Amino acid sequence: MIDYLLNLSEIEIFFLIVGFVGQGLFASRFIVQWIFSEKKGESYIPVIFWYLSIFGGLGLLTYAIFRKDPVIIVGQTFGIFIYLRNLILIYRNTNEKN
16 A cells, blocks of 8 residues: 555645545535434434535546546536535525525
């Protein structure tokens, strides 16, 4: 593992960091959702969950494009659209109530 890291170029290290940050954001959404649910005493998905999904997905998509990985590219692209659609529905519903 150390040999692998030592042999990476600066651009490869940059995109590796982007990928790890994206993965961290993406994974953190579950922790955030769990904390909000515990506070409410029921299953609940806060708006921040969708933002973490989008920004984490964008980080992973950027990394996947750099790596030229079509599986991750397709998966993250569709996911990002779904997360955006959820935000649109949430904000549309909020505006209709006001």
